[in-house]
Amino acid sequence: MVCCNRRCGLLVGAVFGAAVAILGGILMAVDDQIIKGTVVKEAVIEPGTTAYNNWISSAAFVYRQMWLFDVQNPQEVIQNGSKPRVLEKGPYTYRVRYLAKENITAHDNNTVSFLLPNGAIFEPSMSIGSEEDYVTVLNLAVAGAYSLVPKPLHFIVENLIKTTNSSLFQRRTVREILWGYPDPILKKILGVFSPYNGTYDGYYTVNTGKDDISKVSTIEKWKGERQLSFWKDKYCDTINGTDASSFAPFLDKEKPIYFFSSDICRSVSSTYNESIDLKGIKVYRYVLPPTTFASPTVNPDNHCFCIEKLVTKNCTLAGVLDVSRCREGVKVFISLPHFLHGSEYLRQEVLGLNPSEEHHFTYLDIEPITGFTLSFAKRLQLNMMYGPSKVITVLKKVKDYTIFPIVWLNETATLDNATADRIKAELFSRIELLETMQVAFMGTGAAIFLLCLLSYCCIRKGGR
Structure with a gap:
């Protein structure tokens, strides 16, 4: 029963890892749209946007x-x-x-x-x-x-x-x-x-x-x-x-x-x-x-x-x-x-x-x-x-x-340096965060998937 529970847990872990990796892939696929949406929102000349503050x-x-x-x-x-x-x-x-x-x-x-x-x-x-x-x-x-x-x-x-x-x-x-x-x-x-x-x-x-x-x-x-x-x-x-x-x-x-x-x-x-x-x-x-x-x-x-x-x-x-x-x-x-x-x-x-x-x-x-x-x-x-x-x-x-x-x-x-830092913080940091999340999700998910899959195979082989 314990062996079965281990196997089930590892299978669930593998599925979870795969799901996380797929999420990273999805983020990569919609990356351009997310970035574009962020930029478009901040580029409009209306109160509250980055463009408006620079424009005034x-x-x-x-x-x-x-x-x-x-x-x-x-x-x-x-x-x-x-x-x-x-x-x-x-x-x-x-x-x-x-x-x-x-x-x-x-x-x-x-x-x-x-x-x-x-x-x-x-x-x-x-x-x-x-x-x-x-x-x-x-x-x-x-x-x-x-x-x-x-x-x-x-x-x-x-x-x-x-x-x-x-x-x-x-x-x-x-x-x-x-x-x-x-x-x-x-x-x-x-x-x-x-x-x-x-x-x-x-x-x-x-x-x-x-x-x-x-x-x-x-x-x-x-x-x-x-x-x-x-x-x-x-x-x-x-x-x-x-x-x-x-x-x-x-x-x-x-x-x-x-x-x-x-x-x-x-x-x-x-x-x-x-x-x-x-x-x-x-x-x-x-x-x-x-x-x-x-x-x-x-x-x-x-x-x-x-x-x-x-x-x-x-x-x-x-x-x-x-x-x-x-x-x-x-x-x-x-x-x-x-x-x-x-x-x-x-x-x-x-x-x-x-x-x-x-x-x-x-x-x-x-x-x-x-x-x-x-x-x-x-x-x-x-x-x-x-x-x-x-x-x-x-x-x-x-x-x-x-x-x-x-x-x-x-x-x-x-x-000036302060404005450059603000632009990098308000816009490019978001883009970099998104890219970091993509890599983290795909890397972590793939690692969990492979670790759980290998562990499952080892346990199953040992159970024989």
Whole structure:
């Protein structure tokens, strides 16, 4: 009877072990679904989720480094028609995007609207020099007036330059150039980023992803409109993708991602470049392809971004984007720093530029399971234009149209150690726990099954 009980117990143990091992196999089979369910739940933009907490206000500080182009030979340019020679000066670093989103309004159609407040605080410890450093740069008013005033009326610009004792170039402090100064020609505050503090970007209306997680963070409207109106073309006016702070989870690195940037007034794509380790988290690095600012002769999709055919050599010039239509008429050209990926002509007309793929490219480091952007570097250059004139004295020696660099910026952020640990604890620890449970169940179950089965066989053989 005792032998029978032993045998029965071992049989029960073997069955139990097999059941535990099978449970581990089942967990492995449904692993992806469990992980996906966890991620989808936390990626929706609604109160209580990981995505919402990160979305309200970035945990990582965003810094904007800026280098100004100091003109070394201003008088030679004006008096002899020499090509300008510039020297990069900086960086002057500011903390930006430190303010939480405002006027957050949830809508019934699974969208949420908000304003992005602008603010900048100078960071002396991260800068080379102070805001009171003097730099010789292109005169914003002269360049702007040259672009906007028709040639038959250039005598008006000439009179304004003479009566205000202005010139093609001006020497001002970094603070004035970036954030504003009273301009004697236009009788208004001028500055590369003026006005900035106290202003807003948006309204943005984005999809929460509640009904369809593939649409999470996708911009539905900007400033209340589903399309832009700058480019007068359906393709170029399309608002495509997110604001680049996050994307839909479960990234496929074979497919490009899309985001809209109000800085350049258009949507762009970004492609997978490599996988890297960021504070113990595997991320996909996406970069802007060289065709982003290519001429329409190379990238036909850019045909509607070409506005000024005279300056861009009948749209064959690569590397610059005329954003004057979305800058209240001010003739501003956006490019990558030092005209990276731009036509050689641009660097021939302004001496001292040295584009570097390593230092001047834009990238996003995205965690592929959640779609969260954990680190980025947005690098852009702001340029203005001037050209020859028979009437304006300071431009009489100029031989050709010149797209002149004013400042280039490197806006960066990366998650800190505490945020990295929290992400790993809130998401990846669950995944790791699930995987550990799978292995434990299968291993323990298989061991119990084999031990009980072997013991049963031994007892049965001994009973004979």
